[in-house]
Amino acid sequence: MVEPKDYDNDFENKWCPGCGNFLIQKAMKQTFAELNIPPEKILFVSGIGQAGKTPHFMKGNMFHCLHGRALAVATGAKIANHDLNIVVNSGDGDCYGEGGNHFLAAIRRNIDITLLVHNNQVYGLTKGQASPTSALGMVTKLQKHGVTSSPFNPLATALGSGANFVARGFSGEPEQLKELIKQAMNYRGFALVDILQPCVSFNKINTHQWYKDRVYDIQSIGHDPSDLAKAIVLSLEWGEKIPIGIFYQKESIPFHSRVGVLQDRTLISYPFDGEKTAAVF
Amino acid sequence: MRTDITVKIGGEAGQGIQTIGTLLAEVCHSAGLFTFSIDDFESRIRGGHSFNLLRISNEQVIAPGHIPDILVAIDQRTMNLNKATLLSDSLVILNAENKSDSDADIDDNSCSEADLEGCGSNNILKISLNRLAKEAGGLITANTVAAGCIFAVLGTPFEMLKELLVKKFKAKGDKIIDLNLTAAKMGYEAAGTVRYHKQFDWKPCKTDRIVISGAKAAGLGALASDCRFFPFYPMSPATGVIASVVPYSGKLPIVVEQAEDEIAAVNMAIGASFAGVRSMTSTSGGGFCLMTEGLGIAAMTETPLVIVNSQRPGPATGLPTRTAQPDLLFVINASQDDFPRFVLAPGNPAETFESVKKAFYLSEKYQVPAIIMLDQFLATSQVTQQNFFKVNKDVERFIFTNIDINKTLSPPSEYKRYAVTDSGISPRALPCMGNIMVRATGNEHNEKGEISEDATNKVNMTNKRNSKLAAMKQEMDLPEIFCPKGTDNQFFLTGWGSSKGPIIEAYEILKSDKRANEKGINFGYIIFKDIWPMDAERLKPLIANKKLIMVEQNSNCQMGKLITQETGIVYNASILKIDGRPFYAQYIVEKALEIIS
Numbered sequence: 001m002v003e004p005k006d007y008d009n010d011f012e013n014k015w016c017p018g019c020g021n022f023l024i025q026k027a028m029k030q031t032f033a034e035l036n037i038p039p040e041k042i043l044f045v046s047g048i049g050q051a052g053k054t055p056h057f058m059k060g061n062m063f064h065c066l067h068g069r070a071l072a073v074a075t076g077a078k079i080a081n082h083d084l085n086i087v088v089n090s091g092d093g094d095c096y097g098e099g100g101n102h103f104l105a106a107i108r109r110n111i112d113i114t115l116l117v118h119n120n121q122v123y124g125l126t127k128g129q130a131s132p133t134s135a136l137g138m139v140t141k142l143q144k145h146g147v148t149s150s151p152f153n154p155l156a157t158a159l160g161s162g163a164n165f166v167a168r169g170f171s172g173e174p175e176q177l178k179e180l181i182k183q184a185m186n187y188r189g190f191a192l193v194d195i196l197q198p199c200v201s202f203n204k205i206n207t208h209q210w211y212k213d214r215v216y217d218i219q220s221i222g223h224d225p226s227d228l229a230k231a232i233v234l235s236l237e238w239g240e241k242i243p244i245g246i247f248y249q250k251e252s253i254p255f256h257s258r259v260g261v262l263q264d265r266t267l268i269s270y271p272f273d274g275e276k277t278a279a280v281f
Numbered sequence: 282m283r284t285d286i287t288v289k290i291g292g293e294a295g296q297g298i299q300t301i302g303t304l305l306a307e308v309c310h311s312a313g314l315f316t317f318s319i320d321d322f323e324s325r326i327r328g329g330h331s332f333n334l335l336r337i338s339n340e341q342v343i344a345p346g347h348i349p350d351i352l353v354a355i356d357q358r359t360m361n362l363n364k365a366t367l368l369s370d371s372l373v374i375l376n377a378e379n380k381s382d383s384d385a386d387i388d389d390n391s392c393s394e395a396d397l398e399g400c401g402s403n404n405i406l407k408i409s410l411n412r413l414a415k416e417a418g419g420l421i422t423a424n425t426v427a428a429g430c431i432f433a434v435l436g437t438p439f440e441m442l443k444e445l446l447v448k449k450f451k452a453k454g455d456k457i458i459d460l461n462l463t464a465a466k467m468g469y470e471a472a473g474t475v476r477y478h479k480q481f482d483w484k485p486c487k488t489d490r491i492v493i494s495g496a497k498a499a500g501l502g503a504l505a506s507d508c509r510f511f512p513f514y515p516m517s518p519a520t521g522v523i524a525s526v527v528p529y530s531g532k533l534p535i536v537v538e539q540a541e542d543e544i545a546a547v548n549m550a551i552g553a554s555f556a557g558v559r560s561m562t563s564t565s566g567g568g569f570c571l572m573t574e575g576l577g578i579a580a581m582t583e584t585p586l587v588i589v590n591s592q593r594p595g596p597a598t599g600l601p602t603r604t605a606q607p608d609l610l611f612v613i614n615a616s617q618d619d620f621p622r623f624v625l626a627p628g629n630p631a632e633t634f635e636s637v638k639k640a641f642y643l644s645e646k647y648q649v650p651a652i653i654m655l656d657q658f659l660a661t662s663q664v665t666q667q668n669f670f671k672v673n674k675d676v677e678r679f680i681f682t683n684i685d686i687n688k689t690l691s692p693p694s695e696y697k698r699y700a701v702t703d704s705g706i707s708p709r710a711l712p713c714m715g716n717i718m719v720r721a722t723g724n725e726h727n728e729k730g731e732i733s734e735d736a737t738n739k740v741n742m743t744n745k746r747n748s749k750l751a752a753m754k755q756e757m758d759l760p761e762i763f764c765p766k767g768t769d770n771q772f773f774l775t776g777w778g779s780s781k782g783p784i785i786e787a788y789e790i791l792k793s794d795k796r797a798n799e800k801g802i803n804f805g806y807i808i809f810k811d812i813w814p815m816d817a818e819r820l821k822p823l824i825a826n827k828k829l830i831m832v833e834q835n836s837n838c839q840m841g842k843l844i845t846q847e848t849g850i851v852y853n854a855s856i857l858k859i860d861g862r863p864f865y866a867q868y869i870v871e872k873a874l875e876i877i878s
Binding site: 011039040041042043045053055056059060061062063064065066069072073074075076077078079080081083084085101102104105259260261262267268270272273274275276277278280281 | 501504505507509510512529530531532533534535536538540541542544545548549550551552553554555556557558560574575577578582670672673674675676712713715716717718719720721722723724730731732
């Protein structure tokens with residue numbers, strides 16, 4: 001049996017003490033242990049930002065790529081070998097800003113990967129600039145007069161773009177977060193888990209307590225994840241109350257089942273035969 | 282005896298110019314003739330002016346023709362643009378409608394008497410293309426009528442045309458076959474007894490040759506290299522490379538995926554390559570700009586990557602459907618900082634096939650990016666080539682397998698993806714394939730792939746990556762050098778990539794040119810195919826003390842600059858063509874003669 005500690009490594013962690021990433025990472029390790037996936041059999045693809053460093057601080061195969069590009073790299077890897085368990089660690093700036101186009105395309109392709117977006121509503125690695133999910137009017141060192149763009153709504157965008165598994169978690173609710181990641185891993189198709197987390201160094205508004213006071217579990221109030229209309233209404237709720245849980249889940253056909261050549265076997269597993277190739281020229 | 286005819290067919294986009302050109306080339310091919318066909322078109326789907334320039338010969342042709350021996354003017358503009366260049370013995374097939382009131386649906390873009398003013402040729406055959414097409418059964422057959430007429434003046438037996446039309450339209454049914462045969466026959470008969478004065482010996486002839494474009498050769502080269510994944514974003518003139526592999530979906534295990542942008546295309550290729558599947562993307566200069574960050578991550582993670590850059594004139598959107606060689610220095614230097622890469626520039630479709638195979642081999646052997654330089658001219662020209670498809674039974678992948686791991690590592694956790702070695706090449710294992718973990722990052726990293734900001738490590742890892750260069754240089758073929766015998770007064774037409782054919786043909790013309798001979802000047806040529814990394818040590822003695830005339834399609838003589846940068850040798854003169862149109866041999870000849878006068 002795989003244990004969460006099997007994912008521990010001795011590489012020095014570089015996150016700030018109290019960072020929400022610690023709890024997210026813990027939930028990941030617990031999930032993989034419960035799913036009995038050893039670190040040799042998982043591929044983390046990550047972008048740039050504090051979230052992008054997640055795979056460095058744990059065991060597993062890893063491709064830590066460029067800003068915003070994790071989904072594109074993960075898509076290529078999954079097409080090459082759809083037997084791979086691929087988890088993408090991205091952040092609000094990485095996924096919803098720099099990688100916005102890839103986010104939309106990954107939803108449309110329904111590529112069978114799990115996307116974890118560490119959403120702290122601020123840029124941490126570059127020291128506190130606004131992110132695509134920062135609140136309108138939020139003051140930062142570089143947005144001295146407050147953020148002038150409205151915040152991006154990842155869940156509403158995903159639902160409106162045809163995503164089939166859409167969830168939101170909170171680093172301060174680790175037990176529920178673990179379940180959400182597990183459901184996402186088990187889901188056949190593109191699975192988004194947007195994870196609210198505090199940034200202890202640069203976001204003094206959306207703190208742990210701020211989230212704690214607002215989040216509520218939509219499953220505990222009986223939300224039916226097959227109800228798209230209700231999911232969209234919930235995705236628009238933000239303020240005094242913030243819903244977390246599985247917003248929407250519907251069985252779907254993942255990319256590799258839409259492509260003929262990938263239906264019976266993985267692309268990498270086909271043998272090469274030069275004579276056969278020459279014969280079809 | 283060599284017979285060499287250039288046929289130019291001009292009209293509006295949407296009038297089927299390219300279809301006629303293709304049909305002509307196919308019939309010529311079935312008679313064992315050699316063709317070189319270029320399509321010249323604007324960035325539009327309808328209207329404007331486009332033409333097909335088809336050179337036909339009974340001997341191998343390596344460059345396009347230029348001055349038309351036979352001009353087919355489907356519209357006025359073709360006549361007006363070309364009439365001054367025509368020779369007295371040129372033959373003109375003119376679309377000259379003789380309209381009546383009931384011909385409302387026949388367009389009035391055909392030629393009139395006024396259009397003939399200033400025409401250099403006296404041999405004008407007037408044909409009412411649209412009227413004949415209408416009589417044959419529909420305006421849509423106008424291009425088949427034109428083709429019939431062209432074959433008549435070329436002296437092609439109608440049977441040969443018929444055979445090909447039947448084959449071509451077989452899938453569309455008897456009705457369509459009959460329609461086209463009728464149209465072709467009407468065009469054929471409309472020529473009456475008019476024949477062009479040079480004639481070929483038309484006989485069905487089986488050869489081991491094919492007619493192929495550089496784009497298709499690149500696609501087939503990738504398939505022969507076991508490339509299985511083709512992520513791309515459409516861009517002229519690079520899409521043809523991807524289009525050429527699409528027909529093989531279902532026959533071979535390949536996935537062709539249109540990406541959301543070029544950034545995604547290159548990163549998808551990198552992701553698939555990291556996971557173990559050979560991948561290739563194809564783009565043009567503007568798309569390559571977007572891919573440059575991907576080039577960097579491929580280099581830093583030492584993930585094999587093959588990119589085709591089919592060049593066109595820039596900057597920015599430039600001339601989307603035209604040709605140029607403006608990206609050489611860009612691709613050699615693209616992406617921040619410096620890292621080893623391969624840049625190959627084949628000179629014709631046959632070389633393109635081999636260069637793509639070589640790119641895959643080298644990219645995986647050295648775990649560096651490899652870029653193949655095509656351009657609109659090479660990618661889209663249809664050229665007769667000896668059947669050159671040599672597909673190896675196996676491809677060598679240079680992958681560190683589970684067997685290797687268990688044989689050499691104890692325990693397996695000792696695996697270091699970026700182990701420092703004498704060659705600079707570290708063992709490349711695939712993720713999730715065994716009992717080890719493969720860890721790659723775009724940050725500077727230590728041997729295990731962990732982020733490292735250590736000063737000594739930075740130096741060591743940079744040196745490790747760069748230490749591949751010595752062996753990489755040895756992989757590069759030296760340029761093809763033709764050195765004339767005799768006089769010391771020698772000039773070398775020096776170029777790279779797609780200008781190979783026009784340069785060699787220009788040399789052939791200059792060899793017997795009176796003006797050059799009178800001055801006691803001999804010409805030779807130097808053609809670069811494998812460009813980067815340049816092995817100055819081997820190259821220098823070959824080109825030292827030679828007078829180089831650079832022949833390039835860019836404004837700043839990029840290959841000339843590169844030679845100087847790497848060898849210290851300075852070229853003597855340059856012939857630079859930047860109008861977006863391909864090199865013609867005669868153009869190079871004239872410019873070379875100007876230089877020596």
